[in-house]
Amino acid sequence: xxxxxxxxxxxxxxxxxxxxxxxxxxxxxxxxxxxxxxxxxxxxxxxxxxxxxxxxxxxxxxxxxxxxxxxxxxxxxxxxxxxxxxxxxxxxxxxxxxxxxxxxxxxxxxxxxxxxxxxxxxxxxxxxxxxxxxxxxxxxxxxxxxxxxxxxxxxxxxxxxxxxxxxxxxxxxxxxxxxxxxxxxxxxxxxxxxxxxxxxxxxxxxxxxxxxxx
Numbered sequence: 001x002x003x004x005x006x007x008x009x010x011x012x013x014x015x016x017x018x019x020x021x022x023x024x025x026x027x028x029x030x031x032x033x034x035x036x037x038x039x040x041x042x043x044x045x046x047x048x049x050x051x052x053x054x055x056x057x058x059x060x061x062x063x064x065x066x067x068x069x070x071x072x073x074x075x076x077x078x079x080x081x082x083x084x085x086x087x088x089x090x091x092x093x094x095x096x097x098x099x100x101x102x103x104x105x106x107x108x109x110x111x112x113x114x115x116x117x118x119x120x121x122x123x124x125x126x127x128x129x130x131x132x133x134x135x136x137x138x139x140x141x142x143x144x145x146x147x148x149x150x151x152x153x154x155x156x157x158x159x160x161x162x163x164x165x166x167x168x169x170x171x172x173x174x175x176x177x178x179x180x181x182x183x184x185x186x187x188x189x190x191x192x193x194x195x196x197x198x199x200x201x202x203x204x205x206x207x208x209x210x211x212x213x214x
Contacts, residue, residue: 001164006080010164017085018073020163024170025055025066028157032057034066037110044074050117054110062208063106067091067113070120072165079165087126089171091116092155096210098143108140109209116173127152127171130193132184138211139175145211149181150174153197153207174200175209 001009010016025034034055041047051069058064071085079085091113095106120126127133132151139147151174154160158170176184180196200207 001080003077003080006077006164010075012075014075015073016075017071017079017163017165017168018068020161021066021068021071021073021090021168022055024158024161025057029057029059029064032059035105037107043069049114050121051114054113056105056110058105061096062206063095063097063109065091065093065095065106065109065113066170067117070117071163071168076165082166085163085165085168087120088167089127089169092158092170092172094172094206094208096208096212098140099212100143108142112139112173129153129171130190130197132176132181132188132193134181134185139209140211143211146177146179147175147209147211148178149176149184151176151184151193151197157206172207173209174207175211176200 034057036053036055038053039047039049042052051067052073053068055066055068056063067090070087070090072079093109093113095109098106130153132149134149137148138145139150152171153174155170155172160167160169174197176196184193184196
C-alpha cells in the first residue's frame with residue numbers, strides 16, 4: 001500500500017492498526033466480546049503507559065489477553081510502507097483463572113504486559129521467538145507459584161498479520177518454572193528453548209499459564 005492509497009482508504013481519526021488486530025481476533029473468537037482495559041491517559045494524549053490497552057477474551061477454560069500498543073495502532077502516514085509496524089508484535093497471553101480471585105479478571109497479567117512493554121520501550125530491545133526471560137521472582141507476587149520465567153514464541157493460532165503499517169506478530173508468553181528456567185540458563189541455545197517448549201506443549205498444547213499448579 002502506498003501513501004496515496006492509505007490516505008484514500010483511511011481517515012486521520014481512525015485506529016487503523018488496532019482494527020487489523022481486532023479483525024484477526026474476531027476470526028479466532030467470533031462469539032466472544034472482549035473486555036478492554038485502557039490507562040486513563042492514552043499514548044497520543046501524552047500517557048506514560050507502554051500499552052494503550054489490553055483485551056481480555058474469557059473462554060470456558062482460560063483468559064486470553066492481547067496487548068494493544070507494541071505496534072502502530074492509529075493513523076500514521078509515516079508508518080506506511082514499513083516492513084514492521086513499530087516493534088512488529090503484540091503480546092498474547094493465555095492464563096488459567098486463579099482460585100483466589102473469585103472470578104475477577106487477571107489484572108496482575110495486565111500489569112505484566114505493561115511492564116514488558118515498558119522494558120521494550122525503555123531499552124529499545126524487543127522480544128522475538130524462542131527467547132526466554134527470568135522474572136526475578138514469581139510471575140505473580142501474591143501467589144505461591146514456581147513460575148518465575150517466561151519464553152516468547154509466535155502464537156500458533158494467531159501467527160502474524162500484515163497491516164497497513166507493516167507486519168505484526170502475535171508473540172505468546174509462556175510461563176516456565178524454576179527447573180525449566182535453570183535448564184535454559186545453563187544452555188540458552190534456540191534448540192534447547194525449542195526442546196523446553198516441546199515438552200510443555202505435550203501436556204499443555206495452548207501454553208496456558210496456570211499458577212494454580214505450582
